[in-house]
Amino acid sequence: MRILLIEDDPVLGMAVRDQIVADGHGADWVTRLADAEHAVHAAAFDLILLDLMLPDGRGSDFLRKLRSTGDATPVMVLTARDQISDRIAALDAGADDYLVKPFDLFELSARIRAVGRRYAGNPNPLVTLGDIEVDLSARSVRRAGQTIALTAREWALFEAFVQRPHQLMSKPQLEERLYSFDAEVESNTIEVYVARLRKKLGADVIETVRGMGYRLGTPGGGA
Amino acid sequence: MRILLIEDDPVLGMAVRDQIVADGHGADWVTRLADAEHAVHAAAFDLILLDLMLPDGRGSDFLRKLRSTGDATPVMVLTARDQISDRIAALDAGADDYLVKPFDLFELSARIRAVGRRYAGNPNPLVTLGDIEVDLSARSVRRAGQTIALTAREWALFEAFVQRPHQLMSKPQLEERLYSFDAEVESNTIEVYVARLRKKLGADVIETVRGMGYRLGTPGGGA
DNA sequence: CCTCGACGTTCAGGTGGGTGTCAGCTGGGC
DNA sequence: GCCCAGCTGACACCCACCTGAACGTCGAGG
Incomplete structure (x- = not known):
């Protein structure tokens, strides 16, 4: 499975990327929305992990724009505990799932596996x-x-x-x-x-x- | 599953404990945070049900202290409808879920089952x-x-x-x-x-x- | 910046089905 | 045969649910 990680925090980003790779998936890690848009145009991903607070904009805006183009790639939002309004905005914008920071890396693996089972496991669910x-x-x-x-x-x-x-x-x-x-x-x-x-x-x-x-x-x- | 219930209201506490037992789980019921701390030191629980307003302190403080020791036991907070700030504080302190009073006992059972499923990976019995x-x-x-x-x-x-x-x-x-x-x-x-x-x-x-x-x-x- | 349209949310009023109650009946135990 | 616990069909009430419409909000496009 090929996964796009959009996360600006270097510590968390590295940890998540390593975990993804350790689980046997391919990981593309970008820290800005501009890079993310470039990435989704350049390649098809099976899953996008999206932080909501980014240096050059809000993740929910990115997500909305993505969905408006008809792209149905599963998106899992990474969000802090107190950003309730942002989280709702993300779900409205078309997020499939969310993970609350700080999250366990095992939890992350489990969720990714769930996505794989749900979407990639059988190509025609x-x-x-x-x-x-x-x-x-x-x-x-x-x-x-x-x-x-x-x-x-x-x-x-x-x-x-x-x-x-x-x-x-x-x-x-x-x-x-x-x-x-x-x-x-x-x-x-x-x-x-x-x-x-x-x-x-x-x-x-x-x-x-x-x-x-x-x-x-x-x-x-x-x- | 072994469950620790921290709730000072005798009526609600008894009802919840009976429901837990009826669901086939083990239940330890304490009414004060001091007793709760003693309990978590003495035994390992699979789930903690935590009221936020207790006679000898705030449940969120107990929760924070518990998490600071590295204890990752799932904690479900029981909270009144209007105590929004307390609820957010509890989530920040590391709660996994919450239940708003007054809650249906069926709701409680379902949530407890969900916890069991999440950690044991069992389908519905x-x-x-x-x-x-x-x-x-x-x-x-x-x-x-x-x-x-x-x-x-x-x-x-x-x-x-x-x-x-x-x-x-x-x-x-x-x-x-x-x-x-x-x-x-x-x-x-x-x-x-x-x-x-x-x-x-x-x-x-x-x-x-x-x-x-x-x-x-x-x-x-x-x- | 303004307008339009789509979507989400709230509200008030109407309705039907679940619920509790009752009266009369049945049947087992002594 | 008597007695009483349990059984049953019926029925009125009330609330959970339904529904249409109005209002607020957000984004797209000019």
Whole structure:
């Protein structure tokens, strides 16, 4: 796996790069966003590790620009504990995962392995639910052959269900999933997004279990 | 899994400890930081549940001190909804997760299971009773391969039986389980829900012991 | 710098299904 | 045969959930 590391701190950067190499991956390490943009244009990566605070700009801006070009390379954000707003911005901008500094290098290895399993392990990770096809790496959903566009939040919610097909998930669980550690929201946001997903993908896509939460339904009938 | 609970509120503490034990873990419950420090020196825990407001100090200070000794035991902080600053302080001090009071005991179980999964690498545990399969973390029940939908109360009651497979449970015990502490119910609610469970899962799923209570039956014949 | 559009979030009002209660019935134990 | 614990079907209430719309916010493009 080829990994692009965008991190300006020399100590952390070196440690992470060494760990990546030790895990048997290829590592490209840049310290500025300008270099990072050059790198993603020059080569294809399987994973990008992105620090949010960089000398020549914000990592979330880089990420947003990357996603706007249609690039779906998995991005794992490296963030400090108190930069909650930045973290949310990063998830909104299209980050796939995040790691809170200071993090254990074992944790890093485990996450990278998880990415490899999820994305590179099987080149065509298609999940099928009735007549719905989900491509986790491409972030695309099709129902009856028709591609359906989901917004960032809609996708984040839907992905949570797809990754755990039989699991019942409570609203607090889902809120935490969508809003990271800043689960301060006291509203019906989850309900609203469930409704929007049902409107886009079909009413039977998500099943309500009163008083407990939601779970993936069985689209297209129980067949 | 062995869990240290640091919580001074007797009602909440008892409820959490009972839930931990019901989930099959070992629980040590202390109400003061002094006792907590003694406990972590005396034994190794797999998880620490830490209240932030304690009679003899702040939980975040305890946590910081613990981390400074190199102890990396997972710590889940229990915090009130409005103590945002304390929560951030706890995360900075090295907490791995947090749970906002008042929290559902199911939520607690799920989080504890998540910790166990993260550190042991196990998938969800499946409980099998004859031809009935129960996934406690997914909250799903299947009989002969057929998924059966349970409501919140029905699940709560069924879970109580599944977690104590051979134990006889009186109606007051079950009422306390379903309605936590304000057990103000004076009716045959338990009988009603036992009947509903039997209708959904089969008559042999719960066995009546006249004058004493109920216990889990042996579905699928006395095999 | 301004405008437009897309998306996220909040709010209020309506609704249906879960829940608790009750009355009457059943059946086992003595 | 009596008695009482447990069983069952029915039903009204209430709250969790749904939904449409309005509002705020952020980024793209001129």
